[in-house]
Amino acid sequence: MVVGGGGWPARAVGAGAAGGRPLIITEDPLLLDDLLRLCAAAGAEPHVRHAVPEQSGTGGAGGAEEVRGGVGWESAPLVLVGDDAARRVRGAPRRDGVFLVGRELDDPLVWQRAVEIGAEEVLRLPDAESRLVDRIADVAEGAGKPALAVGVIGGSGGAGASTLACALAIRAARAGERTILIDGDPLGGGMDVLLGGEGAEGLRWPDFAGSRGRVGAGALEESLPELHALRVLSWDRGERVVVPPAAMRSVLAAARRRGGVVVVDLPRRVDEAVAEVLAQLDLVLMVVPGELRSVAAAGRVAAGVRMVARDVRVVVRGRCPGGLDAETVAGLLGVPLAGEVPVELGLPGRVAEGEPPGAQRRGALARFCDGFWQRVLGAAPGVPA
Numbered sequence: 001m002v003v004g005g006g007g008w009p010a011r012a013v014g015a016g017a018a019g020g021r022p023l024i025i026t027e028d029p030l031l032l033d034d035l036l037r038l039c040a041a042a043g044a045e046p047h048v049r050h051a052v053p054e055q056s057g058t059g060g061a062g063g064a065e066e067v068r069g070g071v072g073w074e075s076a077p078l079v080l081v082g083d084d085a086a087r088r089v090r091g092a093p094r095r096d097g098v099f100l101v102g103r104e105l106d107d108p109l110v111w112q113r114a115v116e117i118g119a120e121e122v123l124r125l126p127d128a129e130s131r132l133v134d135r136i137a138d139v140a141e142g143a144g145k146p147a148l149a150v151g152v153i154g155g156s157g158g159a160g161a162s163t164l165a166c167a168l169a170i171r172a173a174r175a176g177e178r179t180i181l182i183d184g185d186p187l188g189g190g191m192d193v194l195l196g197g198e199g200a201e202g203l204r205w206p207d208f209a210g211s212r213g214r215v216g217a218g219a220l221e222e223s224l225p226e227l228h229a230l231r232v233l234s235w236d237r238g239e240r241v242v243v244p245p246a247a248m249r250s251v252l253a254a255a256r257r258r259g260g261v262v263v264v265d266l267p268r269r270v271d272e273a274v275a276e277v278l279a280q281l282d283l284v285l286m287v288v289p290g291e292l293r294s295v296a297a298a299g300r301v302a303a304g305v306r307m308v309a310r311d312v313r314v315v316v317r318g319r320c321p322g323g324l325d326a327e328t329v330a331g332l333l334g335v336p337l338a339g340e341v342p343v344e345l346g347l348p349g350r351v352a353e354g355e356p357p358g359a360q361r362r363g364a365l366a367r368f369c370d371g372f373w374q375r376v377l378g379a380a381p382g383v384p385a
Contacts, residue, residue, distance in 0.1 A: 152266060155314070180224070
């Protein structure tokens, strides 16, 4: 039952900073037009300094003081400095989120100017427009640290991965975390069904199949069904069972952008779309029953997952009479042990009656999930029932 292992992913949760307005510093009217257009595309209203105050006897730092004092050099969530204005902001305090932007950046000294103002990156328009829109949109949406993304995959058929994924999401939501549960297995029967909300209003995967580029984090969250204090992205009852890799990547990136927790139920087959998901996950839990045949099957699954995922741990589910203990299973697979979940009597019947896995605080599954989140997120004990 005890959640084992060390070196867990760093906590990356929270609601994120409040949305803010980027600061633009340039006197170049053509560059300003471009930046205003990109801000509009990202849904942000920037602060603009069309002219930088003249330096007056105090050198570069004096001019920088006036710029940051007038429009918040230090407080702006993002600062876009036109290449024409770089020299006039030298001496401003170093901070994150400064970009040097220009339309013609072939000048070899541009990199020197970027270093002088502490720019994170030099962006040339129009080539970098997509990246810049993404950064501005993060500001507009109030994006802070990304959500902790945890995937759950079965090492063998019937291992109970979907049940664990659902329970993890339920317990995270009841602990007060912003939680999104994503059904990555089109043949799994539907996470909305497991949550008792197959009729709930909201979008399903087929509605996002055509997504390209950036998906708005707020728009995604508000469009999904809300069940048991969490949002769930599941499949409909239609025939579509494929979502293009680009759509998978865009949707998961949007789900993570506002912080909290994202739990993904994964299929055992690692195709191109699943690989896109695995690449964004902080941790993958592989559920394996404690018997030799399941371990043999899980070895093949683990080999495919570990080619893409950065951190894979095993969760041993129950123990058959004469079966393997959790440490032996982990040792045979060569995968760190995340813990052991005893079989919870009566769970299938309660799920059939509409109670989602993990809903009962004193159940074995809920206790495992609460211990997992306390270990990984540093959550306070005493998760509400």
